[in-house]
Amino acid sequence: MPSNLYKEVALEEKQRLFDEVKADPRFETYLYGCYECGICVAACPSARFYDFSPRKITQTLAREDVELFYEQLNDDIWNCSQCFSCNRCPRQNSPGGLITVMREVAVNNGLRSMKEALAGYTRIIYKIMTTGTQVSPDMLQEDAFPDWGPQVKKVSENLDVWRRALPPETLHTTGLSWQVEERTMHELYAIWKMTGTLDMISLVDEGLHDIMEEIMDDALEESGLQVD
Amino acid sequence: MEPLNLPITGTKVETSKVFERDPETVRDEDLREAIWELGREGEWIVQPVPEPYYLAPTKFGRMKKIPLEHTWHHKSCGQCGHIPGYSTSIFWLNRILGYDYFDPRDQTSCTAWNYYASATSNQAAQAAVAMRNFSAAYETGYYPLIHCGTSFGHYKEVRHELVHDAKLRRQVRAIIEKLGRPFVMPEEIVHYSEWMYAVRDELAARVQYDLSPITATVHPACHYYKLQSGDAIYDPEIYGGQRTAAVTGVVQTLGAQVADYSTWYDCCGFGFRHILVQRDFTRSFATLRKIEVMKQEANPDVVLTHDTGCVTSLDKSQFAAKAHDRQVGVPVMSESQFAALALGAHPFRVCQLHWHSVDYRPLLRKMGIDVDRAWAEFEDDVSKIKTGELDYVTWEHVL
Amino acid sequence: MGNTETVLIVGAGPGGMEAARAVADLGKRAILVEAKGEIGGTPYSSYATLTPDLQETEEAMGHIVRGIHQNPAIDLRLNTRVVKSEGEVGAFHVTLESEDSTQTVVEVGSIIVATGFQHFDPGRETQMYGYYEYDDVITLVDAERMFKSGAIVRPSNGEAPERVAFIQCVGSRDRQIGNQYCSKVCCGIASKQSIEIKRMLPNAKVFIFYIDMRMYGFWEDQIYWKAQEEYKVNYVRGIVTEVIRKGDKLLIKGEDTTMGRPMEVLMDMVILSVGMEPSKGVDSHVIEPLEALLFSCCRAAPGRQIFFRGIRPPRLSFARRCAVVVSKDGDHGRR
Ligand SMILES: Cc1cc2nc3c(=O)[nH]c(=O)nc-3n(C[C@H](O)[C@H](O)[C@H](O)COP(=O)(O)OP(=O)(O)OC[C@H]3O[C@@H](n4cnc5c(N)ncnc54)[C@H](O)[C@@H]3O)c2cc1C
Ligand code: SF4
Ligand code: SF4
Ligand code: SF4
Helix, strand or coil: CCCCCCCCCCHHHHHHHHHHHHHCCCHHHHCCCCCCCCHHHHHCHHHHHCCCCHHHHHHHHHHCCHHHHHHHHHHCHHHCCCCCHHHHCCCCCCHHHHHHHHHHHHHHCCCHHHHHHHCCCHHHHHHHHHHCCCCCHHHCCCCCCHHHCHHHHHHHHHHHHHHHCCCCHHHCCCCCCCCCCHHHHHHHHHHHHHCCHHHHHHHHCHHHHHHHHHHHHHHHHHHCCCCC | CCCCCCCCCCCCCCCCCCCCCCHHHCCCCCHHHHHHHHHHCCCCEEECCCCCEEEEEECCCCEEEEECCCEEEECCHHHHHHCCHHHHHHHHHHHHCCCCEECCCCCCCCCHHHHHHHCCCCHHHHHHHHHHHHHHHHHHCCEEEECCHHHHHHHHHHHHHHHHCHHHHHHHHHHHHHCCCCCEEECCCCEHHHHHHHCHHHHHCCCCCCCCCCEEEEECCHHHHCCCCCCCEECCCCHHHCCECCCHHHHHHHCCEEECCCCCCCCCCCCCCHHHHCHHHHHHHHHHHHHHHHHHHHCCCEEEECCHHHHHHHHHCHHHHHHCCCCCCCCEEEHHHHHHHHCCCCCCCCCCHHHCCCCCHHHHHHHCCCHHHHHHHHHHHHHHHHHCCCCCCCHHHHC | CCCCCEEEEECCCHHHHHHHHHHHHCCCEEEEECCCCCCCHHHHHHCCEECCCCEEHHHHHHHHHHHHHHCCCEEEECCEEEEEEEEECCEEEEEEEECCCCEEEEEECEEEEECCEEECCHHHCCCECCCCCCCCEEEHHHHHHHHHHCCCCCCCCCCCCCEEEEEEEECCCECCCCECCCCCCHHHHHHHHHHHHHHHCCCCEEEEEECCCCCCCCCHHHHHHHHHHHCCCEEEECCEEEEEEECCEEEEEEEECCCCEEEEEEECEEEEEECEEECHHHHCCCCHHHHHHHHHHHCCCCCCCCECCCCCCCCCCCCCECEEEECCCCCCCEC
């Protein structure tokens, strides 16, 4: 359907992005066709709170409607909770999986809407990519989670001792979820490099990418791991 | 919202109709055969489930091997970071049952939380992370037991992709070989709540309190049973074999009541990205669709689940909702924490409930646990740590 | 050696009966083998009334059944199964076994397999409809049983339901289940049953949740329009995702796709429009010797069963299925 939104973006560009989604090897098992039965919608948490519909995503991709696709690529996909409740589709589609693929394309193309959706999230990317654990105990800070109540403050005030009061030896950490060996982290860096994941970050946040690249390159050199 | 005066319904079905599976109609492809076949072809090493194992029925009737011991604990970043009693309880239960396990440092998170939040990764990277961890487990001789629901679901997806996509398999294998590691696929991907299910009778034999007055509602984690849905535990005794028996089967065997509620299938609202940067969604969903409904229909003493994200969203979202006079206020924890409490674990040294937001004291009192004394003991540990008299609380303190 | 004048028909449902009658009309002899003690097949044993006129089954089918019993050219073997068959087109030697284990070998020129269907078992559904959890979730077949008994009530408490929902396509048109076909009758049957419910309980609200209503030309105005126009049955486009108990009612969740929003409504009773699957008879050893001929059309791949329609406009609008005719000259027609 012709779209009134994103008129400034050329149809060829929309088509190019669509083709990128379609070229993902998972695409053909994530999308068959769509009955418009709505089974996915009633299972979908995001459909209850946003103007969002996994049915519309699937239907749009099935129709290869690049105009609508481009709208959804910008305005809808970040609403998805990636819970995969929609996987019970009778046509065996995975609307959530299609959204994963669309998001990857949004990242790989540095879309502005993607950057907006991930604003405030980049510190998490830094944590997971450099340490191998996503959330560390020291992230539990009152200013970051004001809505979680006073108990967050208690945790942050007592963090060090409370971590020491944990019987498993691996959990005495505050900046990591558990103790991760240095070698393990270096292997992870090698994986990010070899799979192009680190490069993806430059499209999300150039500065973050540069910092991480420096950390990883130094570490990899030290560890002697070959990445190419 | 007024509480409805509804009869509490348990997990026993209210019909005499009994489902009997016709083996000919089973659609679930048994990936294990393909995994062994690829092993025979030299594509990877298959790590067998160590004996003795328990055989648990899955959705389409296939029996899944659940290792009892020699398990390699694939920890969860969310659990270890923010709900440390979750993993501690799992370890404690292994120790109480005398099962040998290994808590590795050569382990990264599955990184799927980040992937499902931001998509700043790709198929090959996700598979390489998984295979690196599997390889690390194999080299210790222990068998991976996955703590996190999302890691479990994501690894099942990765396994599916690796089995079906030879190109991806070659690519990931090359990466793992570059790291100087063997390329290994475990025979089964096993979630800790499946282990809990396997040892439920052993646990029940050691319960210290009368749990019959306790009503629990269970939230089954989406990534546990909606991703690669055939590979999740189902038990004819639980909801007629029509819903996953994980968590529910264990809690019921321990002697507590499990109550049903009408949003049982709903997600918790975690959202991966939402829980970190768009929590208005998570809060609304977790409280309006889950906690309030449970409260209205079953008025539970506790909500039990088996995934990091679910504990976090269901527990942490209640504070703000309370400020808006919503019907909330039910403590949330994993069934491993609940089981540990039931077996006499220390609520703070082991179950680490002080990391949870909603008040859990009424629950503990109802179970017959002396909360105040336990807290005083914990505070004592803390001051000893502060003065340097004690370095850490260790396993010797809690067994 | 073969007896090309005799045709063996396996299964005496509407398909097999019609085949036997046609064989007899052509002046040949039919051996009609039926596993059960009664002919007439699934509708005759299980349904109360039949489309399109909502006639009682006995009334609609009785004469056909009697016609078979009275036809001298039809050799009916009740409580009998085929245990072995050898030979080739034009000369089959088929071993029949009756209830008391007596075996007889018959020589026939052709075999017609008309072993029919079985109802889909909703315990296998990938949506969560709670058939094995709640008494008030029933199937079309259970509903027929109720109609036969003369009252439609909630099985849980014996009371008349105020709100009834039909869910279409249960076990059909579903890649995950492996049944990729439309069962063809359930839309018509649900509509028929909705009329019956409205006749019995005029104040009840009846809903039909569907992907698309398929009447295949037979039942459009006679049933579908009638239900919607005369009986004010609510047709809602969108399939239910799950059924779960709330208090003493059933909460159904789906999307009203016309409105584009998720919906949740309480019902007293839910009727699952279960589809059809080939009966086990199709898989039995009748087939094996004929494999080369039959496999290509009948069991090409699980989930791709083919439905066969009557050659002439049917007197009853049965969708005949899995009746494959292997005629003596080897060109296999289909019914
Ligand atoms: C809920 C429901 C309601 C329906 N209502 C209507 C309606 O109102 N009007 C209408 O026109 N159609 C209706 N239909 C469709 C109709 O029932 C079928 O089209 C019809 O029954 C098909 O006839 P058949 O002979 O192929 O199979 P069946 O009726 O299944 O008969 C097969 C026969 O073969 C026998 N058999 C099976 N295996 C063997 C074996 N190995 N050896 C010997 N015998 C064997 C069985 O015992 C049975 O008697 C309905 C279908 C459903 C599901
Ligand atoms: S994965 Fe996304 S689209 Fe699918 S049900 Fe969850 S939130 Fe909805
Ligand atoms: S469940 Fe599948 S077929 Fe139905 S609307 Fe959603 S994507 Fe389309
Ligand atoms: S006839 Fe109707 S209910 Fe039955 S499978 Fe076809 S569309 Fe679905």
